[in-house]
Amino acid sequence: MFFYLKCISLQPEIIKSLTMNNYETVFILNPVLSDEQMKDAVGSFEAVLKNNGAEVINVEKWGLKKLAYPIQHKSTGFYNLIEFKADTSLIKTLEVEFKRDEKVMRFLTIALNKHAIEYNEKRRKGAFNKSKKEEAAK
Amino acid sequence: MTLVNEPVNRDQQKKKYCRFKKSGIKYVDYKNPDFLLKFVNEQGKLLPRRLTGTSLKYQKKVAQAVKRARHIALLPYVTDSLK
Numbered sequence: 001m002f003f004y005l006k007c008i009s010l011q012p013e014i015i016k017s018l019t020m021n022n023y024e025t026v027f028i029l030n031p032v033l034s035d036e037q038m039k040d041a042v043g044s045f046e047a048v049l050k051n052n053g054a055e056v057i058n059v060e061k062w063g064l065k066k067l068a069y070p071i072q073h074k075s076t077g078f079y080n081l082i083e084f085k086a087d088t089s090l091i092k093t094l095e096v097e098f099k100r101d102e103k104v105m106r107f108l109t110i111a112l113n114k115h116a117i118e119y120n121e122k123r124r125k126g127a128f129n130k131s132k133k134e135e136a137a138k
Numbered sequence: 139m140t141l142v143n144e145p146v147n148r149d150q151q152k153k154k155y156c157r158f159k160k161s162g163i164k165y166v167d168y169k170n171p172d173f174l175l176k177f178v179n180e181q182g183k184l185l186p187r188r189l190t191g192t193s194l195k196y197q198k199k200v201a202q203a204v205k206r207a208r209h210i211a212l213l214p215y216v217t218d219s220l221k
Contacts, residue, residue, distance in 0.1 A: 028211065068171075068212060069211060081169070108210050116165045
């Protein structure tokens with residue numbers, strides 16, 4: 001036990017890097033928001049991540065999309081995607097923020113395995129029909 | 139009329155295969171509802187493995203992806219006219 005404590009005090013950076021994971025989170029914002037409110041909301045979540053020592057890898061705005069079923073009596077929503085690298089304990093903080101914020105209608109955070117990381121890298125570079133998606137969003 | 143069953147022409151029956159193994163897809167993305175549509179029926183229910191030919195390993199991943207897509211409203215939980 002003492003030895004374990006000593007290790008942490010000696011090499012906090014190494015310990016930290018062991019618990020760092022890749023995550024991605026998709027959240028749906030209320031469609032009645034103005035553009036500015038939406039940007040603020042996305043910015044605030046990014047800030048939560050950055051302030052807690054996470055590394056934001058990618059932020060995507062899919063724009064206003066039709067929902068497959070109504071959520072809170074609304075049939076559309078602003079989809080946002082954030083990919084980040086963070087400590088496991090940060091996820092709870094982030095999800096609490098999501099729950100507190102009334103602008104967020106739905107959110108989903110998942111941990112990425114090595115295949116998912118590879119896939120996302122390809123996706124970011126536009127190996128799939130990403131361009132089509134963006135056009136549709138516009 | 140004989141009581142013997144007619145022989146089944148096995149050559150004509152196309153063998154099913156797992157599309158993930160065949161094309162080397164290792165990750166099923168829940169963010170792509172168009173792709174996931176291939177694995178659900180008109181009502182938005184998951185299709186069984188015996189129809190799609192997906193291997194067990196990837197059927198599990200497909201199921202997970204469809205459930206995630208449903209949660210973020212990219213796919214419906216219940217519907218009548220998906221296709």
